[in-house]
Amino acid sequence: MTATDVPALDTGRPHQDEAATAAMAAWFEEREAREPDAFTLVRSFAPRLGAHPQSDGSVAFAMWCPRLTRERVADADIFLEVLDPLDDLDVTVSRATVRFRRTLVPVQRDRDLVWTVARGLSIGTRERLGSFYCLTYRDRDGGWHQVFDPMAASLPYGAFAPAEVYDLDAVQAARGDRDYWQALAGEAGEAGEDRCGSGIVKQGPAANILQLHVPTATSGGTLASLARFYERLARHIVEGRELTPEEQVYSAYDAVQLLPVEPTTVYEKGPAFFAIQEPEQEEGDAEVIEHDLRYVDEVTAVLRRPDTTNWGYDVVIAGSAAVSPTLLETGRPDELVDLATALHTFPTGPIRLIADVVYGHADNQALEVLDSEWFAGPNMYGQNLDYRNPWVRALLLEMQRRKVDLGFDGVRVDGAQDFKFYDAEARELRHDDAYLQQMSDLVQEVAGCRYRPWMIFEDGRPWPEPDWELSSTYRAVIEDQPDPDIFQWGPLTFAHNTPFVYGFWLRSWWRIRQILEHGSTWISGCANHDTLRRGTQVSPELTINTRLGETELQILDKAYDNPAITMLTYTAFPGVPMDFLNASMRAAWGFIRNQDDRYGVKVVSEETISLVWQVDEEFYPLAANFKRLKALGFETLEELRRFADLLPALVEVTDYDLETISSLINGVEPPLAGPLPMDPPTLKKIARAWMDDMHDYCNVHGWANRLDPRQTEYNVAVREFRRQRRWLRDDLRDGDAFDYLRPVNGHAVFASLRTAPDGSEQVLTVCNMEGGHADLDPVRVDLPGLDPEGWYLRLRTPNIGSDYLGGPITLTDSSGVVLTRGR
Secondary structure, eight states, rough: OOOOOOOOOOOOOOOHHHHHHHHHHHHHHHHHHHHHSSSHHHHGGGGGGEEEEEETEEEEEEEEOTHHHTOOOOOOEEEEEEEESSSOOOTTTSSEEEEEEEEEEEEETTTTEEEEEESSSSOOSSSOOOEEEEEEEEEESSEEEEEEOOTBOOOOTTTSSEEOOOOOOHHHHHTTTTHHHHHHHHHHTTOOOOTTTTEEEEEEOOOOOEOHHHHSSSSOOOHHHHHHHHHHHHHHHHHOOOOOOOHHHHHSSSSSEEOOSOOOSOOOOOOOOOEEEOOOOOTTOOOOOOTTTTEEEEEEEEEEOOOOOOOOOOOOOOOTOOOOOOOOOOOOOOHHHHHHHHHTTTTOOOOEEEEOOOOBBBOGGGGGSSSSGGGGESSSSSEOOTTTTTTHHHHHHHHHHHHHTTTTTTEEEEEEEEOOEEEETTTTEEEEEHHHHHHOOOOETTEEEEEOOOOEEEHHHHHHHSHHHHHOSHHHHHSSSSSSOOOEOOHHHSSOOOOOOOTHHHTHHHHHHHHHHHHHEEEOSSOOOHHHHHHSOOOSSOOGGGOOOOOOHHHHHHHHSSSHHHHHHHOOOEEEEEHHHHTTTTTOOOOOOOOOOOHHHHHHHHHHHHHHHHHTTTTSSSTTSSSSHTTTOOOOOHHHHHHHHHHHHHHTTTSSSSSHHHHHHHHHOOOOOSSSOOOOOHHHHHHHHHHHHHHHHHHHGGGGGGHHHHHHHHHHHHHHHHHGGGGGOOOTTTTTTTEEOSOOTTEEEEEEEEEEEEESEEEEEEEEESSSSSOOGGSSSSTTTTTSOEEEEEOTTTTSSSSSSSSSSSEEEEEEEEEEOOO
């Protein structure tokens, strides 16, 4: 579906159902009398907030809006504003001017809580557009204000616009993976894995994870496009086709983790995506609202399809239970369920879906769309959230519950170390570990299966303290929560890893020992959305491992898609390995955000060093790449680099004064390329072009023809090896061994010996992580308990010839072998 027709409103214009509204009031009153404390009370309210279609065709609305109390708004000046299109409306077109019928429906209110039940609204489905709505009120000076629903289910025009009434029950009823969920409930009960009691299934860890960014994961850049890719991959597997290198990159995973899919920031200076053009009034005219609710008005709105680009973490919290419209090809949230279905019904076995939720901070734009009571003050990202406010605490948990109920098996919590509150008695910030526990305790329900998802926390406390890299244990949440399957990102996953800087592996030895000793509940691996981005910001003046490639781009590619690192992670390290799609595709990656106006130039100045690592003379001239920057006059890479090399210095020496920066650029001799004379608006235009061009450049589809099939086949083989030996997730036990070979002699050779818990198999891994060549016989390296007899080669990195089956070998940089033997 690409278009939605305006439905016939056969029930007449929207109006309040007074009896149902009164019944809703009675329910709230009964709850308030029963619940013992404010948080318990609000948690009972939370599932009813937002817009909820009822079985009789009515829609129940409720919103927490403390500004009404703070601004002393009269109850008679508060309405539910309903907007129904009078013209055909296709939510997928880039721009449209549409007439709406606007109806104001009365509400009831008790302090900060507002509710009503209305009839005559259109209810959105996959095939039909629903009515749009928001809260609207008149202040004491006569000005009108809209309040957008932070608990909305569908936001075709984003979190800063009226929401759509949407039937999520219909979405659940039509989902195509119901058999998966019902089997999960049934099989878990039969296997005695109902560890939560009361028929609640606890999802355990996957064998491995593919992390990806939906807008750059396929050529289409949407959830629908990603679902089609997996459906096509499934058909090719069933038909027995040989997979392409691109298809192999997505294969042999137990789980897929999406970078955040909730709505993010909008353009700082506009245009708005939903802009109502209010009729002009002559001076002295008075706006009259008929309080018998026969007020019906026709308004015109200019609609723009949301087209912002963002890596997903610049959230505004509002709308977090919904899906960002920038990820929806059809504008329908059903696309997320379609992706879950494609994964859960995969022919080689279900692939789990993991959500990435961001509740540890909010971008400053959140101040424009949420009441001030949501916030506890500024932080390095924007705003802290007030977790001690029972309403905020309960609504965040409710947002998480609704999002995961769309069909996620696991939840990764971004920046868990940022969940803090100020302890006035102790006069210090404290980590809100009780809230993290409440996140883990949430019970989900999909297709009749009640379950608790697999929880993964990114928590590097005491980050961002100066000594965090030395003092963080990466175990704070694991040790605090009783669930044995609580995971955290491990030290090589969380930290700003630079595996292409000489000495990285031996410098990291103390962290590697920690992985071996208690890494079974860590996410492992070196490549993710943070570490790859940080790698692009490393100074090329450092001592770089040039054995990885002849150019900076080749070095970066092999550093984060490294055959020896992959081998070590999958065949030796405990925990759950995770790969990042852009790294495995050897595609570009960076900080993607095109919404900034005030600081956009500064952000780009911090990213320009990535030109050194990710763009070369082969790729810049291609017609598909950097079209906007070329149109601005940067026709060659050399011209762009000259500008990019100067910009960070000018930002620093001028203390980010755009006028002065422009003047200095205009005085450069010989003149810089690009649009001259320079001024602040032109600088901002260049910054926007950079972000949009980099977003396109990071799309992995454009890099598929560069993939080496030997590398992609090898990566699949390593992943399958791990999936067949899930016991490798466990910590090293007595009889296992791991060490680096001594003397070092200019290389870092790691060797690992792992034994299956039942003693049936041993796995021997020997890898040259970096440095010069090492001559050795893998089965005769110095490892305690290593018996040299009875070993068979299972894996070899692509740079080792197929004629090698065992015996002495010269391991070069990034090469290794894996052997097994039965016992």
